[in-house]
Amino acid sequence: MPVVSGLLGLLGFQLLGTVISNLLLPSLPGPIFGLAFCLGFLCLAGESLTRPLEAAAKTLLSYLPLLMIPPAVGLMDNVDTLQDNLLPISAALLGSLLITVPVCGWLMQRLIRAGKQP
Amino acid sequence: MTDALTSLSQHPLFSVTVTVSAFLLAMWLYRRSQWIMLQPVLVGTLLTIVLLRLCKVDYATYHQQSALLWLLLGPATVALAVPLYHGLPRIRSLLLPTMLTLSVGTVMMLGLTIALARLLGADTALTMSLAPKSVTSPVAILLSAQTGGIASLTATFVMITGVLGAMTGPGLLTYCGVTLPAARGLMLGMSAHAVGTLQALKEDAETGAFAALGMSLTGVLTALLYGLWGTLR
Numbered sequence: 001m002p003v004v005s006g007l008l009g010l011l012g013f014q015l016l017g018t019v020i021s022n023l024l025l026p027s028l029p030g031p032i033f034g035l036a037f038c039l040g041f042l043c044l045a046g047e048s049l050t051r052p053l054e055a056a057a058k059t060l061l062s063y064l065p066l067l068m069i070p071p072a073v074g075l076m077d078n079v080d081t082l083q084d085n086l087l088p089i090s091a092a093l094l095g096s097l098l099i100t101v102p103v104c105g106w107l108m109q110r111l112i113r114a115g116k117q118p
Numbered sequence: 119m120t121d122a123l124t125s126l127s128q129h130p131l132f133s134v135t136v137t138v139s140a141f142l143l144a145m146w147l148y149r150r151s152q153w154i155m156l157q158p159v160l161v162g163t164l165l166t167i168v169l170l171r172l173c174k175v176d177y178a179t180y181h182q183q184s185a186l187l188w189l190l191l192g193p194a195t196v197a198l199a200v201p202l203y204h205g206l207p208r209i210r211s212l213l214l215p216t217m218l219t220l221s222v223g224t225v226m227m228l229g230l231t232i233a234l235a236r237l238l239g240a241d242t243a244l245t246m247s248l249a250p251k252s253v254t255s256p257v258a259i260l261l262s263a264q265t266g267g268i269a270s271l272t273a274t275f276v277m278i279t280g281v282l283g284a285m286t287g288p289g290l291l292t293y294c295g296v297t298l299p300a301a302r303g304l305m306l307g308m309s310a311h312a313v314g315t316l317q318a319l320k321e322d323a324e325t326g327a328f329a330a331l332g333m334s335l336t337g338v339l340t341a342l343l344y345g346l347w348g349t350l351r
Contacts, residue, residue, distance in 0.1 A: 010193040017196070027348025029260040031195035032341040038199035043206075057197035060190065064312065065158040066141040067191050068255050070184040072163040072277065073137075074270020076170070077177045081244065081271065088238035092248045093275060096230035097283055097309055098290070104223040105296035105305040111215035112298055 006056025283310025
């Protein structure tokens with residue numbers, strides 16, 4: 001049962017998040033507010049309350065690849081877009097990765113080392 | 119015979135059955151091969167498309183029938199709070215380097231992706247589908263759909279980015295002299311979300327923990343940037 005009651009918790013945070021998003025800031029999706037509320041709850045509540053949430057989250061996240069298939073299947077309607085835009089797509093995907101990863105990795109390492117030397 | 123097949127493929131549960139079968143087969147293949155290119159989402163998606171084509175089911179029908187699975191993406195996003203919560207004690211001592219690197223990195227990744235796509239002639243829909251490609255998939259899809267991108271393209275780009283980032287990341291970081299586990303992990307999670315996190319866990323626990331943290335914080339930070347931009351516009 002902990003998985004089911006945890007799922008209820010996750011759904012509750014999402015619905016609360018959606019209400020807040022609609023009322024205050026529609027450009028920030030409801031589930032992101034839900035994530036923030038859930039994080040706040042985990043920090044404040046006792047272990048007996050957080051255990052079901054952790055069980056449900058673990059189960060749900062282990063099936064993330066399954067949940068991602070339906071959105072990705074939409075590819076079957078978009079093959080033409082991919083073929084016609086091979087250059088911008090591969091340049092954007094690879095270029096941003098090959099520049100950002102080394103630069104920011106180096107930055108983080110510098111910052112950590114600078115923090116350790118008084 | 120054809121009638122029987124048609125009634126089967128039009129059944130409301132047909133798409134869910136096809137997706138779950140394709141997923142299980144893809145998981146089995148991935149576990150057997152341990153090959154990072156065979157990401158379950160990628161293989162599962164291709165298998166599903168082949169099966170749907172064989173049964174002559176179009177995407178509109180599939181989309182409608184798979185609503186059950188789509189609905190769970192919301193709670194899965196909320197569930198990301200749990201790995202984030204577990205990572206919090208680790209960043210306490212490295213709060214400033216982590217947050218600074220994440221902010222610079224997220225802006226850089228978004229900016230470079232949008233600029234490169236635009237310069238090479240991508241239209242708005244394609245650019246907005248590419249922009250959140252380094253963010254974990256449930257969040258990326260929300261952000262893409264909200265800004266005029268195409269959810270299915272984003273799902274594909276997120277997957278490809280994960281594989282590319284996990285394959286090139288460790289080598290790139292070593293080549294550039296980045297050896298600290300916290301820095302390596304954060305970059306892998308930031309650039310290649312869940313796939314990068316799995317790769318980071320192969321290095322050691324510290325690298326893996328920072329990757330999980332990088333993944334969830336990048337998702338939140340990117341969503342905040344989108345929200346800010348949406349409000350100011």
